[in-house]
Amino acid sequence: MQFQQLLYFVAVAETRHFTRAAEQVHVSQPSLSQQIRSLETELGAELFSRARGNIALTEAGETLLPLARRILADADTARLEVQELARLRRGRVRLGATPSLCTGLLPEVLRLFHDRHPGIRLLIEESGSHDLVRLLARGALDLALVVLPLPTASPALTTVEVLREDLVVVSSADAPAPRRPTRIADLRDQPLVMFRHGYDLRELTVAACRAEGFEPTFTVEGGEMDAVLGFVRAGLGMAVVPRMVATRAEPGLRVTPLAAPGLQRTIGLAHRSDVAPPRAARELQGVLLAHVGQEHPGGGG
Template sequence: MELRQLRYFVALAETGNFHRAAERLHISQPPLTVAIRKLEAELGTPLFERGARGVTLTAAAEAALPIARATLAGGEQFCAAVREGAKGERGRLRIGFVGSATFELLPRLIPAFRTAYPLVELVLEEASSVEIARSLEAHDLDVGLVRLPLLETATVDTRVIDRDELHLAVSTASPLGGLGRIELAAVAGEPFVLQSRISVLHAIALMACHAAGFTPRIAQEATQLSAVLSLVRSGLGVALVPSRATAAMPQGVRLIPLAQRVPIEMGVALPRDRPTLPANNFAGLADTDRLS
């Protein structure tokens, strides 16, 4: 049995007339008549009672008509799903992101992507940039929002989608809290709270301090940026964090701009081999968002 036969059956059932059914189907009447007879022969039972004014459904056909309609609808849904999947408009997208992406980047990109691709299921996973790159290589993630540059060589493609700069995070209880701008060298004697060594921000902070002429005294390390800010609030030290962290600044912590700008970048990363269509769509949207 073919979907074409079911389509003919439903058209004839709804019009009750071979001629009108053929017109609806955009075919001539003889092929319709032959198709219905073949369907009845295949099923081993009549589907229609023929009369001078047209046809009426048999009891068997009455029972089967709702299922025939549902089957045709399912076939149309299948075709639509295939077309949408072929364009990356349906499916599942696994996104890895670094913690600082939650300040501004994710809140911009996720609603825009959901609006553009509502049939794509999103699965989000927070990790470090290095971990995201490894997962992309293994195809355990489809796309990543990472801090650049990556600390390890990876077979992933990256492009910059957001630029920011480091600010100094200090406790408002600190004498530094009232400053409007600060030389990084001025806090050479302060204890520092840094993100863990697997973080790109750890390396960038160290390089910034070395460029300012000192090696920071690391009092504490933390994996998440939120934990770094919490430790700063607790008075354990100062920290170098993205200026966009202002969006999630806890009470009792203040960001101070640096006199010498320290730029940082965020990028979108894709596996170099076989990126998925939804991942390409997400990366394209991220590029568009950057340019808008």
């Protein structure tokens, strides 16, 4: 049983005329009649009574008609669903990002994307680069914003550099002003508020302190980005954070640049190499790269 045969059958059933049905479906009348006969042969029953030139449905035809209409309607629904997805009217994007990027970069990017494609659902996974790489590898994400280089080289992932951003020191606005600009060595005797294990910023800060020959002193550790900024505002210590996050969270905070050469981190957008991202994910990637190009010309460093 072919789709076209059902289409022709319904046209004849509705017009009760082979010639008019053929015109309606844009096919020659002999071709339509042949397809109807083939359908009847396959089903083993006549679908139309053709006595004295009057076209009427047989009992078999009456049984088939609502089923055929339902099949054609389902096919039309399927076509519209796929077209809507292709035109970015519906669908979803599963995006992973580190917590600092969820705070600093993503809100405006997601607003821009949602304004253009309000029918696309955005599913955000907030975690460290290690976890996001694992989620990408097993197909649980379409895209992920991660810190480069990847924690472990993965030929299964493709990455593109998005931006390089400076890290700065934040302290309470009520605390004594630190040296401007601040050297990493100046943090030797300063209490630090530190992110939880698995945070890229934690690893980067600790590595920079150890490169200067000391272990940092933590007054509070284990928080997410918002908690760390809140603890700093409360005067519990300093923290090293991305400039984008610091500038958006300035009330109650003092932002101090790091002395040259400073600290930077490179942000990349990753996806699986063996599977092309869905069209909606590719569109989000385009919005993200365009926004970064406008807001952070030259890579954001």
